[in-house]
Every structure is written in structure tokens, then in C-alpha cells.
Amino acid sequence: MENTTDPVADLHTHTIHSDGVKTVAELFALAKEKCLAALSITDHDTTNSFAEAEECAAATGIEFVPGLELSCFENGRDYHLLGYCIDPDNSTLKHYLDNYRIERERRAERIVAKLRRYDSRIEFNEVLVKAGIGTVGRPHVAAVMVKNGISSDNKEAFKKYLNPGKPAFEPKPNFTVEQGIKLINNAGGIAVLAHPGSTSQTILSGFVERGLDGIEVTHPIHPPDMQQYYRNIASHYWLIGTGGSDFHGNRDYDFINFGVSVAPYSVVQSLRRARQKR
Numbered sequence: 001m002e003n004t005t006d007p008v009a010d011l012h013t014h015t016i017h018s019d020g021v022k023t024v025a026e027l028f029a030l031a032k033e034k035c036l037a038a039l040s041i042t043d044h045d046t047t048n049s050f051a052e053a054e055e056c057a058a059a060t061g062i063e064f065v066p067g068l069e070l071s072c073f074e075n076g077r078d079y080h081l082l083g084y085c086i087d088p089d090n091s092t093l094k095h096y097l098d099n100y101r102i103e104r105e106r107r108a109e110r111i112v113a114k115l116r117r118y119d120s121r122i123e124f125n126e127v128l129v130k131a132g133i134g135t136v137g138r139p140h141v142a143a144v145m146v147k148n149g150i151s152s153d154n155k156e157a158f159k160k161y162l163n164p165g166k167p168a169f170e171p172k173p174n175f176t177v178e179q180g181i182k183l184i185n186n187a188g189g190i191a192v193l194a195h196p197g198s199t200s201q202t203i204l205s206g207f208v209e210r211g212l213d214g215i216e217v218t219h220p221i222h223p224p225d226m227q228q229y230y231r232n233i234a235s236h237y238w239l240i241g242t243g244g245s246d247f248h249g250n251r252d253y254d255f256i257n258f259g260v261s262v263a264p265y266s267v268v269q270s271l272r273r274a275r276q277k278r
Contacts, residue, residue, distance in 0.1 A: 006264060006265065007037035007038075007264075007265035008036060008037060008262040008263065008264060008265060009036060009037055009038035009039065009040070009063075009065070009244075009262060009263050009264075009265055009267065009268050010031065010034075010036055010038075010039055010040070010243075010244045010245050010247065010258065010259070010261070010262050010263075011038075011039075011040040011042070011065060011067065011082070011084070011216075011242045011243060011244040011263050011267065011268075012040065012042050012067075012069075012082060012194065012216065012219070012242075012243075012244025012245060012246045012247070013027060013039065013040065013041055013042060013244065013245065013246070013247040013258075014041070014042065014043055014044070014069075014246075014247060014248045014249075015027055015041055015043055015049050015134075016132060016133060016134050017041075017043045017046055017048045017049045017133060017134050017135070018043035018044035018045070018046060018069075018134045018135050018137070019044060019134060019135075019137050019139040019140065019248060020043070020134075020247070020248045020249050020250070021248065021249040021250045022247075022249040024041065024049050024052040024053050024056055025052070025056055026249075027039070027041065027247070027249075028053070028056035028057070028059075028060050028062060029060075030258060030259075031060070031062050031259075032060050032062060033259075034258060034259030035259075036062055036259065036262070037062065037063060037265045037268075038062060038063035038064070038065055038265060038268045039053075039057075039062050039063070039064060039065065040064070040065035040066070040067040040082075040084060040244070041053050041064075041067060042067040042068055042069040042082050042083075042194075042244075043068060043069065043134070043135070044068070044069050044071060044135055044137060045068065045069070045070060045071055045097055045100050045101065045104070045135050046068060046097060046101070046134075046135050047066070047068055047086070047088035047093075047097065048133070050066055050088050053066075063268065065084055065085065065268055065271065066084070066085055066086055066088065067082060067083060067084045067085075067086070068082075068083050068086065069081070069082055069083075069194060070082075070083055070180045070183065070184065071100075071172060071175070072175050072176060072177045072179070072180045073171065073172040073173065073174055073175055073176075074174060074175075074176040074177060076164075076171075078172070079177050079180075079193065079194075080193075080194040080195065081177065081180045081181065081184060081191050081192065081193060081194060082191075082192040082193075082194045082214075082216065082242065083180075083183075083184035083187070083189040083190070083191055083192075084189055084190045084192065084242075084271045084275075085188065085189050085190055085271055085272065085274075085275035086184060086187040086188060086189030087187050087188045087189070088187075090186065090187035090188070092183065092186055092187070093183060093184075093186070093187040096183060101135055101136075103173060104135055104136045104137060105128075105136050107170050107172065108124070108127055108136045108137070108138075108140070108141055109124050110170045111138065111141055111162065111168050111169075111170050112124045112127060112141065114167060114168040114170070115141075115145070115150075115161060115167075115168045117167075118161075118167065118168075119150050121148040121149065121150055122141075122144055122145060122148055122150065126144045126147075126148075127140050127141050127144050130143050130144050130147075138158070138162050139154065141157070141162065141168075142154040142157035142158060142162060145157045145161070177193075177207050177210065177212075178207075178210040178211070181207075181210055181211045181212055181213075182211070185211060185213075185278065188275060188278055189275070189278075190213045190214060190240065190271050190274050190275060190278070191211065191212055191213045191214070192212075192213060192214035192215060192216055192240065192242050193207060193212060193214070193215045193216060194216050194219075195216055195219045195221055195222070195246065196215060196216065196230060197221055197222070197226075201233065204233060204237075205237070208237045208239070212239065213239065213240060213274060214234070214239045214240030214241065214242055214271075215230055215233060215234050215239050215240075215241060215242070216230075216241075216242050216243060216244070217230045217231050217234060217241040217242065217243055217263075218241075218242075218243025218244070218261055218262065218263060219243065219244065219245075219246060219261060220245060220246060220253060220257045220261050240267065240270050240271060240274065241263075241267065242263050242267055242271075243261060243262055243263035243267070244261060244262065244263065245257040245258045245259070245260070245261040245262070246261075
């Protein structure tokens, strides 16, 4: 946290509506403990948390920034876009998310089919039960593998079976970053590249040319020098530099970073202003 006397926001968190383990109410309670001024729930490919989040925001006095984390896949690589201040009732966005939820389930079913060639201790229905109301993803498959004794932990499940090039990996359908930006923008939202990590400036500049609005500067995988690098990138391209903990609630470091890996509240104001202009 850059300055503990200034209001801050966590703009990257997850709940049981995707692959997090905390309810919306539980997440807002944690945010209250950390004295956050604003919170964005950015569940993967869903806006199903929004109604409850608005109620929790009113009850706690913490500003809710509507968000989601949109999955993109191009040139054999995953990219994630954070979409802020989106209209969840936008018909095009709703249609896409409904279809993608179905595709996520089909992909998980194909992954389970591959896994069963190596081990019979996993059933697709177990994955659906583990996902509950959330959108199905590889973390749910991994969690079932751990529960059934196939892997010692989620990390091993991904490393041995679920990552690209491993026996049970299933690629996502191509959905380019440019398509993701347009989908978010057309829903009135602000498109921000999530946890860019070691993404090259050449690739970033290409995304900017395609309409990218911002980049996630502060993230647990970004050490201080990387944060400064992306802060400079954001300034150079006139992007909004956001930040968040990527909280899921099922990893030890989640609680270390929540309330620490944050953005100044002024970033929320920048997102709101950009939304008004759009």
C-alpha cells in the first residue's frame, strides 16, 4: 500500500460465482476489515455477483465497481481483460457470457474425459458440484483431483495434467483481445489488461492500437520494478493503471495480499470518468 492514509481500492477479486471460495457478503466483510474505500468483484466471464454486491455496498459503505475478468485466447496464449463499469444488461454481452458458460462446461467435460484415461477416480458431475453456482473452470477440476487423491494440491494438478502441453489440457476457443475489448467497450465498460507479467511492449502497443483502455500495474506477481515498468507504460500510452490482489480465498498468499495489493482511490475516479465519456 503506497500511502495508508489515502483511500484505496482492490479492483481484482473473485467469489463463488467463478473460482473463488468466498461469498459476495464475505468478501465485502473482509474489505470492511481492511478499510477499503472501493471493491471490484471481477469474476471470470460472469456478472452474476452484481445484484448482491450492490446490496453489500449499500450495507457496508464500500463503493462497488462493477467488473468481470474476460478470458481471451489468441496465438496459443491466454490473455485476461478486466472490464470495469460495464452494463450487465447489455444484450450482446449477456449473449456472449451465456454461450461461453456453456463452452466452459463442454471444455471441462473434455478435460475430465482425458483425465479418465489415466485415472478413473474423477467424474464430470463432481466438477459441476465443486463449481456450484460458479462458472466452471480448470481450478474446479483440479480441486476434485486433489479431493480424490489424484494430485497432492492444485499446483501439482496443473503442472502434471492441466497446463498447456500436459495430457489433459484442452485449449480455449479463439477469442482475441481485440474482440474482448470491443465486447467490453460496447457494454459501456473500460477494458484493462490483467496481470500482464512479462508481456512485451510490442504486444502491449498492439493492444493499445486495438483500443485497450488500461493495464493492471499492481498485482501480486508484479515485483516493485515490474510495477514501475508498467506504471511507465501506462503513462506513455495514456492508459489507466489499475491494481488489485486477485483474491480467490483458497491460497495462503491471498490473505497476505488482500488490502495490500491495491490501487489509489483516484483510479476508481478515473474509471468512472472514462465510463462517462464512453
